[in-house]
Structures are given as C-alpha cells and as structure tokens.
Amino acid sequence: MTLIQEETLDLLEWHRLCQHLSTFAATKLGAIAAQYMRLPDTKEESCQLLAQTEEVYDLENRLNTKLSFDGISDIGDALERADLGGLLSGKELLSIATTLAGVRRLRRIIEEQEEIPVLKELVADVRTYPEIEQDIHRCIEEDGKVSDRASPRLREIRGQIKVVRERIYRKLQDIMQRQSGAIQESVITQRGDRFVLPVKAPQKDQISGIIHDSSSTGATLYIEPHSVVEQGNQLRQHHRQEQIEEEVILRGLTQQIAQVKEDLEYLLAVATTLDLAVARSRYSWWLQANPPRFIDSTEPITLRQLRHPLLVWQQNHEQGVEVVPINVQVDPKIRVVAITGPNTGGKTVTLKTIGLATLMAKAGIFIPAKVPVELPWFEEILADIGDEQSLQQSLSTFSGHIRRMIRIIEALNGSSPEETKPPASSLVLLDEVGAGTDPAEGSALATALLKYLADQAQLTIATTHYGELKALKYQDERFENASVEFNDQTLSPTYRLLWGIPGRSNALTIAGRLGLRPEIIEEARTRVGGFSEDINQVIAGLEEQRREQEQKAKEASKLLQETERFYAEVSEKANALQQREKDLKQLQEQEIQKAIAQAKAEIAQVIRQLQQGNTTAQNAQKATDALTQIAERQLPKQKHPPISYRPKVGEKVRIPGLGQTAEVLSLSEESEEVSVRFGIMKMTVPFTDIESLDGKKVETQEKPKPAPANPAPPPPPKSSPVIRTSQNTIDIRGSRVAEAEADLEKAIAKATESGILWVIHGKGTGKLRQGVHEFLQRHPQVKRLELAPQNEGGSGVTIAYLT
Incomplete structure (x- = not known):
C-alpha cells in the first residue's frame, strides 16, 4: 500500500469504522481481523466478500437466531509451538478440542441450509478431526489436568500416591495424639512437598525430626518426624513418576496436533473468515444498510439517502445529532x-461519506443507503x-x-x-x-x-x-x-x-443579517459587481424552483402512500368478504352433511324396526309414513313455481301425440281440459297432451287425495315399563369397550319391545362407562340416557330409553 493510500484511509477515518466493525465479531480472532481488515485488490474478491455477507445475513434472518462461535478460540500460538516440538498444556489442548467442536457445529449448520453456495464452498475442505478431540477429552479434565483415564500406568501411580499419603496422615495423627502438649495446633500442613507438624519451639525435643520452617515469631517450628521421612521420600518419587507419565501423555497429544498443524491452521483461518463475514453482516444490519451492486462505466452512480456510518454510530452510542442523509446521483x-x-455546511462530511461508502463496498460491507445502491x-x-x-x-x-x-x-x-x-x-x-x-x-x-x-x-x-x-x-x-x-x-x-x-455566495447576506451597517454592505456590493449579484439571484431562483419541485414531489409521494393504503384496505376487505363467503359455504355444506347423516340414521332405525317386527301391511304403512315425515323434515321445502304457460282461446297449440297443430276453441280450468280443432276435426284433450308452439308444457295443479271413509283409529302408544327384567338388562362388567359394543347391539334389538335397556357396567375407573355412553349416544334407536337411581346401582348402571 502506497503512502497516499494509507493517508487516504486515515483522512477518511477508515480505521475508526473498522474498530466499530470489530465489536460485532464473535471471537477474538474475528475482532482482530476486523480491526486490521485488508482491502481487496480485485473486484472479484470484493464480490466474494459481499456474497459471504449476504449469505450470512439471509441465513441468520432465516434461522431467526445468530450463528454461535462458542468454544472457538485463538489456537495459533499453540499450533506453532507444537510444530516446533514444544509441549502443550492441558488447557491449550482443551482449547484446541473446543475449537474443533465449534467449527464442526458451524459447518453442520451451513451444510444443512439451502442457497448459500459461497459459505458451503468456504467450509467444504475443513477437517475437524473428531478422533483427536475425543482423545483430548479422554485424557484431559475440564480444569486442564491430566485424567486418570489417560493411561493405566498413571492410574496405578496415583493409586500408590494415595496409599502413601494416607499412611503419612495416619502416622502424623498418632504423633499429634501422643504428643498433644508439644503441638501448637492440631493440623497437618505442608512445606514444599513434605508433610510437617506445627510444634512449639520449647518442646521441639519431644518430636524428633527435620525442621523445614518456622513461624515469623519463632514460637512455632514445622517439623517432619523421622518416622515419616522415608514415606515422604517415596511420595516424592511417586510424584516424579506421575509428572513423567503426564508429560508422556501430553507429548503424545501434542504430536497428534503437530501432525495436522496445516489443517488446523486452515480450519482457524476459515473460522476467522466466517466470523469476519458475520461481523460484516451484523454491522450492516445494525446500520440498516443495503448490499451494493458494482456497475460499469455506462451506468449512473446511485446512492440515495446515504448516511455517514461514523455519524450514525455517534448518534446511537454518543447521543449525537441526527444524521442528515445525502443523495448522490452521478x-x-x-x-x-x-x-x-x-x-461548516457539510462539504467535507459529504466527501468522507462518499469515500467511506466506496471503501465499505470494496470490503464487503453493506452501505447505509436506500435500494438501489449502485456504484463502481x-x-x-x-x-x-x-x-x-x-x-x-x-x-x-x-x-x-x-x-x-x-x-x-x-x-x-x-x-x-x-x-x-x-x-x-x-x-x-x-x-x-x-x-x-x-x-x-x-x-x-x-x-x-x-x-x-x-x-x-x-x-x-x-x-x-x-x-x-x-x-x-x-x-x-x-x-x-x-x-x-x-x-x-x-x-x-x-x-x-x-x-x-x-x-451562491452568502457572505454579504449573512453580514447584513448579523447587523453590519447597510452602507458598508452596499459599498461591498458595488465592488463585487452587478454581474456577480445577478448570478446569485439566478442561483437563488433555481434553489426556489428546486424547493417547490421537492414540495410537490413530497405531496405526490404522500398522495401515492394514501392511495396505496386505500388500495390495501379495499383489498383486505375484499379478501375478508371472500373468506366470509367461503366460510358460509363451508358451514352450509356441514349443515347439509349433518342433515343427511341424521336422515340416514332415522331411515336405518325405520328399517331395523321393520326387520325386527312382523312383516304386515300395517307395519309397512307405518314405515312409509315415517319416511314421509323424515323427508318433509329434512328435505328443503319446495316452492311451486308460478305456472309458466296456460293456453288461451284462439291460440295455436301443438298436440305431440297426434303430430298436429290445433286451434283452442274453449278450455276448462276445473277439469283441466281444452277443446281444440284441427282441420275438420274437433276434440277435447287434457292439458297434459298439449304444448305451446315453442315447446312449453302446461303445468297442472296436484289434486289432494280423497280421505278414506272410515279411517282406522291409531293404536294407543305403549308405555315403556321401568321394571328391570332379564330381557331388558345386560351385564358387561369386566368387558372391553370394543367387546361390549357387539353385546349392546344385541341387547338393544332384544329390548326394543320394552323400550328401555338397563346396562350394568360397574364403576371402576369410569372408562367402560364413558365408552358405553359414547356408543349409546350415537345409536339411532337410543333416545336418551341417564344413570340409575342409587338403589338400582347409581353410577354403575346406565338406563337407555329406546325408540
């Protein structure tokens, strides 16, 4: 980068924008990459960065959540040290394991989504080595210490350490009990890696041993008794063995990391690139910015309502003044x-705003302007x-x-x-x-x-x-x-x-409004010259015309918005009416289906009654009357349309049966007959045998049937007995609902004559009773249900009244 290019970035405050961008990064590496972001050298690279930003933007909006970078950390130094033959600590190995897991999780999310080819290509070659991650978690605890699971040898050494330490504790506790008068405080402590007892200085001869330390006053000596020195030496040897074994384990894991160092560096670079794309996307969303389109030399530059991104930050984070957008169309x-x-009119801010917009587009960041955002x-x-x-x-x-x-x-x-x-x-x-x-x-x-x-x-x-x-x-x-x-x-x-x-020049105008003496202003005007004043007046007139046009444009825009709102309201009401009509049709269809179902059930009941009773003419007549009542109740009432055609005297009519056209001589409404003549023939024919010349039939009135001379009185209704017998009682206790339904069907057919059925189902959990009630309520021969009185079984018995 040349000196003038670096100066340009400083003058436009590009590094300040990068600092703002870094706050949207999820990882430390991403934040550093944002702070020191390099501008692309080619248009293709800028397009690639913009595509990454757009895909992350769409992906996070589609998922309605943010991509998580949990566990991913800067493992670059650890990778370098492993490659140089150094030894990685347990915490460094854990950071590598969590980074592998974090990148694998991101890659899985990206691979599961559609229409993000750039991001998929970015993570396509990433290897996350789950086997290395598993080895690390098997050997390293969450606090970074080597686990007992790492090797049988380490588990054995630590078991020996535990045994020796317990022996030392027991011996020291025995000494404290026997020499309690010489002990300053009943506690076992350590100095270095040696276990010692706090002994009063005057009584030090009572406990022979090695003095490892003393208190600041000299009143307490920390003595390791001779009886535990040998065991202390053993413990030290075991700790050394433990340390050597831990180093062996850490060395093995470090060597695994060193072998795949290049792959892990690539993985880290991809994670950083992805985090930087996420930062650009979230910063763009925060700015309410839109993606730019790079144009060629034949298209105009269009940046409408362009805002200075640093002023937007200042407005939101530092309570700055509201940002005034500018329009750039070249x-x-x-x-x-x-x-x-x-x-102080904003000329310099305008230059910086345009300059930052072009830099943001090159770096793959959306521009805070309205669509379309088009620039070279x-x-x-x-x-x-x-x-x-x-x-x-x-x-x-x-x-x-x-x-x-x-x-x-x-x-x-x-x-x-x-x-x-x-x-x-x-x-x-x-x-x-x-x-x-x-x-x-x-x-x-x-x-x-x-x-x-x-x-x-x-x-x-x-x-x-x-x-x-x-x-x-x-x-x-x-x-x-x-x-x-x-x-x-x-x-x-x-x-x-x-x-x-x-x-236009405003110096003289401003001076006059601020109170400078008029004669001085006039003198200055004469020295400036009339031509300059004429130009200012022309410019003032152009500005006034521009303001008028902008005012008219605002009014037109407002009218357009009201029109669009009115159209939206009308469309919404039309949609509501269509939905209402659809709902009404659906409701009507449901009512029709319900009526059909009810009619079918009643007809089925009539058929069952015919099947169960004796086949006599009287029963058949009852069934016919019942079907007629069902038809009258369920079918819609048909209104007789007005008679569309009646012959008139002197009118020509056609007699289809004879194939003749005749003249009407007379007609009788009572007998519904008409006297006609065709040729030399005269005859009387009923209305049903003629039609108009255009094919209309004569509609006749339906005559009522004569009532029988001596109608038979209807049989008196049977009263249903309420006495429970073996014929009208069924016991289904212990049965399942499916089994009970078949038994109930037989019992209903058997108890039809009595008109009542007693169903003993018991109390129990109530499931059988519920199933029985649901079956009986659907049955066409059951009018109603009720539970039996307490003296007849209460809630354990149901009485069904039959038709």
Whole structure:
C-alpha cells in the first residue's frame, strides 16, 4: 500500500469504522481481523466478500437466531509451538478440542441450509478431526489436568500416591495424639512437598525430626518426624513418576496436533473468515444498510439517502445529532463534480461519506443507503482532505496540499513523468482544492488540476470556494455542479446536497443579517459587481424552483402512500368478504352433511324396526309414513313455481301425440281440459297432451287425495315399563369397550319391545362407562340416557330409553 493510500484511509477515518466493525465479531480472532481488515485488490474478491455477507445475513434472518462461535478460540500460538516440538498444556489442548467442536457445529449448520453456495464452498475442505478431540477429552479434565483415564500406568501411580499419603496422615495423627502438649495446633500442613507438624519451639525435643520452617515469631517450628521421612521420600518419587507419565501423555497429544498443524491452521483461518463475514453482516444490519451492486462505466452512480456510518454510530452510542442523509446521483459521462457552499455546511462530511461508502463496498460491507445502491468498483480511492500542516518541514497549508496532490498524481500515472498508465478506475476526493494561496492563482491552479483529473481519473469530487469553478460545467460536459443548501432565515446550513445547482455566495447576506451597517454592505456590493449579484439571484431562483419541485414531489409521494393504503384496505376487505363467503359455504355444506347423516340414521332405525317386527301391511304403512315425515323434515321445502304457460282461446297449440297443430276453441280450468280443432276435426284433450308452439308444457295443479271413509283409529302408544327384567338388562362388567359394543347391539334389538335397556357396567375407573355412553349416544334407536337411581346401582348402571 502506497503512502497516499494509507493517508487516504486515515483522512477518511477508515480505521475508526473498522474498530466499530470489530465489536460485532464473535471471537477474538474475528475482532482482530476486523480491526486490521485488508482491502481487496480485485473486484472479484470484493464480490466474494459481499456474497459471504449476504449469505450470512439471509441465513441468520432465516434461522431467526445468530450463528454461535462458542468454544472457538485463538489456537495459533499453540499450533506453532507444537510444530516446533514444544509441549502443550492441558488447557491449550482443551482449547484446541473446543475449537474443533465449534467449527464442526458451524459447518453442520451451513451444510444443512439451502442457497448459500459461497459459505458451503468456504467450509467444504475443513477437517475437524473428531478422533483427536475425543482423545483430548479422554485424557484431559475440564480444569486442564491430566485424567486418570489417560493411561493405566498413571492410574496405578496415583493409586500408590494415595496409599502413601494416607499412611503419612495416619502416622502424623498418632504423633499429634501422643504428643498433644508439644503441638501448637492440631493440623497437618505442608512445606514444599513434605508433610510437617506445627510444634512449639520449647518442646521441639519431644518430636524428633527435620525442621523445614518456622513461624515469623519463632514460637512455632514445622517439623517432619523421622518416622515419616522415608514415606515422604517415596511420595516424592511417586510424584516424579506421575509428572513423567503426564508429560508422556501430553507429548503424545501434542504430536497428534503437530501432525495436522496445516489443517488446523486452515480450519482457524476459515473460522476467522466466517466470523469476519458475520461481523460484516451484523454491522450492516445494525446500520440498516443495503448490499451494493458494482456497475460499469455506462451506468449512473446511485446512492440515495446515504448516511455517514461514523455519524450514525455517534448518534446511537454518543447521543449525537441526527444524521442528515445525502443523495448522490452521478451521470456516467461526468468526470468531475465541484461542490460549493458555505463553511461548516457539510462539504467535507459529504466527501468522507462518499469515500467511506466506496471503501465499505470494496470490503464487503453493506452501505447505509436506500435500494438501489449502485456504484463502481474503484481500484484506488485517493483523498486530500483537511488543512494538515507539517511542522517538521515548516510547510504551509498550501504546500501540504500540493505535496499530497503530487502523490495522488503519481499514484494515478506512475512514480515519474516517464512512467505512464492508462486512466485508472480511481476516485479522487479533494477538499478546498487550490486553497491556501492567492485567490486568483489558486483558482487557476484548481481549474488546471480538475481538468487534468478529468482525463486521468474515473471520478473526482472536489469542494471549493472559487466561483470560477462553477462555470466549468458550461465549458465541459464532463463537469457537474453541486452545492450544500443554506437557510437564509436561520443563517445556518441544512447539510443537504443539491445537484446541478452551484452554491451562491452568502457572505454579504449573512453580514447584513448579523447587523453590519447597510452602507458598508452596499459599498461591498458595488465592488463585487452587478454581474456577480445577478448570478446569485439566478442561483437563488433555481434553489426556489428546486424547493417547490421537492414540495410537490413530497405531496405526490404522500398522495401515492394514501392511495396505496386505500388500495390495501379495499383489498383486505375484499379478501375478508371472500373468506366470509367461503366460510358460509363451508358451514352450509356441514349443515347439509349433518342433515343427511341424521336422515340416514332415522331411515336405518325405520328399517331395523321393520326387520325386527312382523312383516304386515300395517307395519309397512307405518314405515312409509315415517319416511314421509323424515323427508318433509329434512328435505328443503319446495316452492311451486308460478305456472309458466296456460293456453288461451284462439291460440295455436301443438298436440305431440297426434303430430298436429290445433286451434283452442274453449278450455276448462276445473277439469283441466281444452277443446281444440284441427282441420275438420274437433276434440277435447287434457292439458297434459298439449304444448305451446315453442315447446312449453302446461303445468297442472296436484289434486289432494280423497280421505278414506272410515279411517282406522291409531293404536294407543305403549308405555315403556321401568321394571328391570332379564330381557331388558345386560351385564358387561369386566368387558372391553370394543367387546361390549357387539353385546349392546344385541341387547338393544332384544329390548326394543320394552323400550328401555338397563346396562350394568360397574364403576371402576369410569372408562367402560364413558365408552358405553359414547356408543349409546350415537345409536339411532337410543333416545336418551341417564344413570340409575342409587338403589338400582347409581353410577354403575346406565338406563337407555329406546325408540
């Protein structure tokens, strides 16, 4: 990276944005990678990074949860030391095991999802070595110590250590009991790896042994009795053996790690790349940003409602002022944009916002602007922003700008005049071009620089106070004007960027509103010249027209929103009506099906009654009457349509039976007959034998049947006895519900004459009673149910009344 490229990143505060990005990383490695993020050298690499960001963004939204990086840590130093023959500790080995498990979990989640080809390709070649992970967890405890499970030899040594330690404890406890007067405190302690007793200094001769330490006052001596010295030596030997065996185990695990060091380094790099993609995705989501699309040289740059990401951070985390978005739309033929306007009006912030947006796109980060976000992929982004001076070289502001411009030109065209390159796909950002020297010379130099950059760079955006630069647009179609808006009433900038209109000079207006004497203002106007004032008035008129157009656009947008809302409400109501109609049809169908089912049940009951009784004419007539009642109750009432055709005297009618057309001479409504003539023949025919010439039939009225002369009186209804007999009683205790249903069916047929059935099912758990009730309630011959009185069995007996 060249010096001017590094300076550009510093001027645009790119490293500050990277610091913000690092807070969204899940691992330490990801945070470090975000802080020192390298910008891609090719457009393809930027597209790859953007694809990673988009897939993580979609994946986390689809899963409605965040990807977890639990267990993944920086194991780079451990891998390097293992490769150099060093010995890894238990905790370092555990970190490697949890990292393997964490990456395996991420890979499984990615492989299970659809439509994320870039992420799948990223993790496709990752090896997570589950066998190494299992060996580590088998040999290493959670606290990092080597486990007894690691080897039989280690388990045996630790068993010996336990036995020797218990022997030492028993001997020391015996000594404390026998020599309690000489013991300062009844406790066994250690000095180094030796077990000792706290003995009072005057009574030290009572306990012979080796003095290992004394208290600060000298009143207590810590003595290892001679009787446990030999066992203490054994214990030391066992501990040394334990240490050697632990090192053997750790060495074996370390060698396994060293053998697959390259694979684990690749795994760590993939985890870091994935974490960096997650950080870019979450930062983009936090910014409410959208993915950019890289365009070619024939398409316009479009960045609508673009916000400065660092100001957004300041607004949310440091209670800064609300960020004012800008609109950037540059035609493909434009090579230079000159932004004019007052100081502190937002010109420099505009340059930094555009510069950061291009850097974010290159790095694979979404841009905080509205869709569509379209801009070129700039190979180089070069900036000269600010009034930086070099005190060491005693350089003025002007000299500092010129030196930086020299470095920009060298980056565009080569390090020397002899070395030339074709016009670069570069973005050049210049703040106050030509400032810091005589206005006339500075203006001429700025004009020359911008014309040169129009030939050498894809796009140059420059801020200036020189009015002469505003006229370049009308001399060269590759130039465009823009300005930062200024409120004449409040004497403050609005920080909005206006395209196509140069900024007007506000110095005299501001001075007058601030109270400078009018005669001084008028004198100044005469010295400026009327032409300059005319230009300011023209610009003011253009600004007013722009405001009017923006107001109309806002009103049109509001009207469009109301129209869309009205359309949505109408659509919602229409959908609700359609759903209601659908529900009503469904309800009607359910009612029809219910009526059909009920009619079928009643008909089945009539059929069973016929089958169970004697086949007599009287019973058949009863069944017919019952079916007629069912039909009248269940079928919809048919309304007789009005008679559509009646013959009239003198009308021509057709007699289909004779194949003749006749004339109506007379008709009788009572007998429903008509007298007709065809040819020389006259005859009387019923209404049913004629039809109109267009085929309409004469509809006749249905005549009531005559009542029988001596109707038979209906038989008196039978009263159902309530006396329980063997014919109307069934005992199903101990049966299953499925078995009981067949028995109940037979009992109902048997008890039909009595009209009542007693079902003894017992109390028990109540499941049999519930099943019996459900079966009887569905049965067509059962009118109702009730539990028997207490003296007849209570809840253990059910009485079913039959039809």
